[in-house]
Amino acid sequence: MAIKVEHELHKRRLGRNVGLGLVLVGFVALVFGLTVVKVERGDLSATPPSAEGGN
Amino acid sequence: MTDTSINNQARAGAGDAGFGDYFALLKPRVMSLVVFTALVGLLAAPVNVHPVIGFASILFIALGGGASGALNMWWDADIDRIMKRTQSRPIPAGKITEGEALAFGAFLSALSVVMLGLAANLVAAAILAFTIFFYVVVYTMWLKRWTPQNIVIGGAAGAFPPMIGWAVATGGISVESVLMFTLIFMWTPPHFWALALFMKSDYHEARVPMLTVTHGRRATRAHILIYTLLLAPIALGTGFTAIGGPVYLVVALVLNGLFLKGAFDIWRRDEAQAEADGYRAEKKLFALSLVYLFGHFGAILAESTLAQFGAQFGLGGW
Numbered sequence: 090m091a092i093k094v095e096h097e098l099h100k101r102r103l104g105r106n107v108g109l110g111l112v113l114v115g116f117v118a119l120v121f122g123l124t125v126v127k128v129e130r131g132d133l134s135a136t137p138p139s140a141e142g143g144n
Numbered sequence: 145m146t147d148t149s150i151n152n153q154a155r156a157g158a159g160d161a162g163f164g165d166y167f168a169l170l171k172p173r174v175m176s177l178v179v180f181t182a183l184v185g186l187l188a189a190p191v192n193v194h195p196v197i198g199f200a201s202i203l204f205i206a207l208g209g210g211a212s213g214a215l216n217m218w219w220d221a222d223i224d225r226i227m228k229r230t231q232s233r234p235i236p237a238g239k240i241t242e243g244e245a246l247a248f249g250a251f252l253s254a255l256s257v258v259m260l261g262l263a264a265n266l267v268a269a270a271i272l273a274f275t276i277f278f279y280v281v282v283y284t285m286w287l288k289r290w291t292p293q294n295i296v297i298g299g300a301a302g303a304f305p306p307m308i309g310w311a312v313a314t315g316g317i318s319v320e321s322v323l324m325f326t327l328i329f330m331w332t333p334p335h336f337w338a339l340a341l342f343m344k345s346d347y348h349e350a351r352v353p354m355l356t357v358t359h360g361r362r363a364t365r366a367h368i369l370i371y372t373l374l375l376a377p378i379a380l381g382t383g384f385t386a387i388g389g390p391v392y393l394v395v396a397l398v399l400n401g402l403f404l405k406g407a408f409d410i411w412r413r414d415e416a417q418a419e420a421d422g423y424r425a426e427k428k429l430f431a432l433s434l435v436y437l438f439g440h441f442g443a444i445l446a447e448s449t450l451a452q453f454g455a456q457f458g459l460g461g462w
Contacts, residue, residue, distance in 0.1 A: 119200055
């Protein structure tokens with residue numbers, strides 16, 4: 090007997106996969122956003138801003 | 145795999161949980177309290193946080209809280225199967241296996257702590273890690289099934305979020321953040337015991353030592369009054385610190401007056417009186433306890449907002 094694609098099980102799996110996909114996309118967007126903010130603020134700089142001879 | 149085996153698996157429900165089942169493992173209702181109090185802690189702090197960092201931090205704090213909820217459901221699966229209130233949770237319902245819940249909770253715990261450390265700072269991440277440890281190991285694995293004071297000490301886990309929010313902004317701990325912790329810590333026992341008085345729960349069958357079962361309802365009523373009496377000076381004292389102000393103090397005066405009266409009413413009653421009116425006073429105190437907590441943290445938020453936007457008019461704080 091062939092597996093029926095429209096089985097309730099497949100709907101549940103689809104829902105889970107779409108949900109996980111959206112979470113992963115959201116996580117990537119969040120990490121990207123954090124990186125942009127941290128680079129702009131100089132948080133990721135190896136040398137502290139005060140030691141660079143600026144103000 | 146045959147169609148028959150898939151059908152059998154689908155009927156049993158195990159191994160193919162939906163997205164919502166995993167979300168339910170995170171105890172979303174508890175998470176909403178974590179988000180609110182952590183946000184207040186973050187916004188009440190005297191240091192401004194970049195919105196993206198603030199948003200990410202709150203998200204990772206909520207995730208850490210949710211992860212500890214999943215680990216709690218993993219460990220407590222045996223008693224969740226016995227108690228009616230918890231039988232529909234994903235593990236007793238057969239939608240998620242215990243091993244899956246353990247892996248899910250452990251992974252999200254590690255992820256939330258590491259990400260909070262990267263997004264905010266190590267102090268905030270360390271307090272989050274300690275909160276997860278405290279809730280899962282100290283409360284769930286040790287105290288919950290051992291002592292009727294489980295609610296008191298376990299309440300500490302729910303009290304940490306505002307401290308974490310504060311640490312995200314300031315990178316440290318201060319009197320104000322400890323007071324916010326103490327406020328939730330002292331509020332938890334009367335909140336839960338009021339619920340325990342009118343919820344005919346099956347903790348006894350699950351062998352969880354609740355105060356109402358081990359020491360009786362008379363002692364529980366006395367405990368509620370004692371903790372409410374101890375809570376009031378902490379709540380009012382917070383009003384005189386940097387996070388307090390006239391708005392907070394008025395709210396605290398009104399809510400503590402009502403809360404004390406409610407606790408006193410409960411203390412004066414016996415079981416016959418309570419059963420006669422369907423536990424009206426106990427239900428009223430439980431509902432009030434929710435307003436109490438949201439009222440105090442809402443007032444702290446109001447003071448911080450007023451200080452931010454109404455400083456030129458002399459509004460906010462002292």
